[in-house]
Amino acid sequence: MDDKVIKQIQREGADALLDIGISVPLKPFRLPFKKSPVVLRVTMKRPCLSGQILIARTYLSMGVTSEEMWNFDKEQEMKFIAEQGSKISLIIAYAVCRGWKRPFVKIMSWFIRNFMEHDYLIGVMKRYIELMGTDPFTPIIKSAEMTNPMKLRMSQKKKGS
16 A cells, blocks of 8 residues: 555544544525624534444445445436435434434434535545445554453463463
């Protein structure tokens, strides 16, 4: 792998470990007596296992792969949004509403469908499916396995201490 890809993987790993998430703007709206429009944002974070299972179940029910999504032209994107828009908004809502906010998933899904730009919907979906993989983290897991302080070392096999 080249240095650019390695840096990207390291940055994504750090973001995941810090639980930063992906911040996505909603449609701007105007308030009376204010010159500039107000832009609200929602932050998608990596959900815990139950949320990941719900997201995976919804994603698999759509019948499309990540590779196919990256190769969509504009017409295919529009058709995909028309057919699967509610499922896409549900996946994004699962990532936004995690923990104690889980009961608000349906409301957030409606809010995302009505107040998020089309380009952001597709972009967020592509990016999130890309981040759900575990391939870049296998070297980190192997490294943590090697440095496990509870694992017996070669010199400690006989005594166990």
